[in-house]
Amino acid sequence: MPLSYASLAVVIHSSLYHVGSSHQALRPHSRRVSWWGNPIPVGGVSPHMGKQQRSGETREALLESGSRVFATIPFDKARIADVIEPLGVTQGAFYFHFENKHELALEIIRREHAMMVDLSERVLSSAGGGLAGLHEVSTGLAELVRADVTVQAGLRLTSHTPEEFPEFLGASFTMWNDAIGKVLLRAQRAGEVRSDVEIEAASRFVVATFVGVQEISAIATRWADLDERIREVSSLAIRGIATDEGYEAFTASLSPTAAR
Secondary structure, eight states, rough: OOOOOOHHHHHHHHHHHTTTTTHHHHHHOOOETTSSEEOOOOOGTTTTHHHHHHHHHHHHHHHHHHHHTTTTSSSOOOOOOHHTTTTTHHHHHHHHHSHHHHHHHHHHHHHHHHHHHHHHHHHHHHHOTTTTTHHHHHHHHHHHHOOOOOHHHHHHHHHHHTTTTTHHHHHHHHHHHHHHHHHHHHHHHHTOOOOOOOOOHHHHHHHHHHHHHHHHHHHHHHTTTTTHHHHHHHHHHHHTOOOOHHHHHHHHSSSSHHOO
């Protein structure tokens, strides 16, 4: 029975590790740096690593490279070659770990979503009872988006090509609507949000505002000015729903420059 291309790729990739100087067969003349900053020997493997560890290193390298590609290149224009060429690994190595670029993108989105869930849970467990909690959420999100290429890629994939990953787009919005709603409800009970404000509508407004701001920041400065843009829109948005006391508490949670 003839082998499928993906199955053949697995066989070829596996056999490379059993041929003499296998790491040189994968990448003869170059080195790369792992996601934690340490140099990784040729082809992402080391003669001191076991086969399973080498495979894990290669998979992580592909995910990092894929994140960098999807954070900057539209999904429909991105090629598997764009992912593997910076690493110097073969197509066989790619197909050993991922069936296609869609499966790679799905794993990147899963990781981005897990980081977002972790952030929302940490903020909800530590944030105060007032509008200062909203500032903690926006600050944490800004830092995560600006610093983590996996988050950047996940956001771009789900927002620019929602037809490819519809389940994650809805999940992210639902999660953040719920999280922001809980923060706003705490603030309303603390007397910092007006009693006539409908919390669900306000939550959707805050989430939509953040999505728009980070998109503009991504286009204009690759998220370098995201903090500044969030401070600008936050003061305007919160002013519309906060009591006088709540607005004072919120501005006090900002940087001294933003609060003036």
